[in-house]
Amino acid sequence: MLYSIGVIETHGFPASLAAADAMVKAGQVSLLGINQADSGRQFVTIRGRVGEVDRAMEAGIKAANACPNNGKVTAHYTVPHPTENIESVLPLHFDEKSEPFRV
Template identity: 40%
Template sequence: MGFEGDYTDLALGLVSVQSFPAIVGIADHMLKEAGVTLVGYEKIGGGNCTAIVRGGTAEVRLAVAEGAERAKQFGQEFSSLVIPRPMPNLEAVLPIGQRLAQLATGRGHSMLSSHAIGLLETRGFPAMVGAADAMLKSADVILAAYEKIGAGLCTVIIRGTVSNVAIALDVGMLEADRIGELHSVMLVPRPLEDLDQTLPLASCWIEKPQPLPMLLSIQAEERELIELPDVLQTITITRQEEPER
């Protein structure tokens, strides 16, 4: 949900917590509660993440209040701020300028064929990798990217239908606990485009945006086309070299 009101009464809203899945879930609720634009996330290390939204002052206040309430429900220590009528210099220096330029030019990625986004955060990279592997083997989901926010916290991001993402997260949680420390989990059903475009996306999906099963199918077909003549030629040569009886 983007801001379409009076741009002479703009405001910035910030909500900060100590988990990437938590801040994404909070941002999702903020977008669905109020008419604001999600500028993006600022990660300053130590596990601290801030969601930044922009819009009319009343809508931003509503969004920040919703974000604070969700942070409490998620059990997160949080801080929040509303800045009415920010100076242009402030917006230009903060990560807002680049995001607004993307919105103006229509640039950005999108994987809206997914019905849900799942985020699983661990303390320790091996636990995250093990959880990602288990999730991919347990349900029809794709691994979209991973995110590091400091303090040993890393988040794997998966996409798929709501049911498949839910199954995958259940399996991933068990595997993360087995290997290391599970820190946070979030399921976002029906993400808005604004949220979708602010999440990280691995370069393989940007360069090759085809779904993974399609890529594997194409590669398999290419191997068959290349290898089949070689096999036939080998059989023919072998038969020609056999001694006559």
């Protein structure tokens, strides 16, 4: 099955939590994680079918931007059909924690 990967970068944890919540509710996607970067930035990463990831990304961006206390999306990107070398370098695979929630 062909998968897509979507990443939303937010400023602040509440915005990333709002984005993650909206994404898993809007599309049939798997949440791969919320990772911390520098200066209060967070990365929310999802994986699923291309159409589902697109729908989930739209909902996540909207939810993060609507978050109070200056929550906002600083960047976002979708990788449709990532190649094997991208998956081997980046932590985008399913692991034992995320496997039960795999879609």
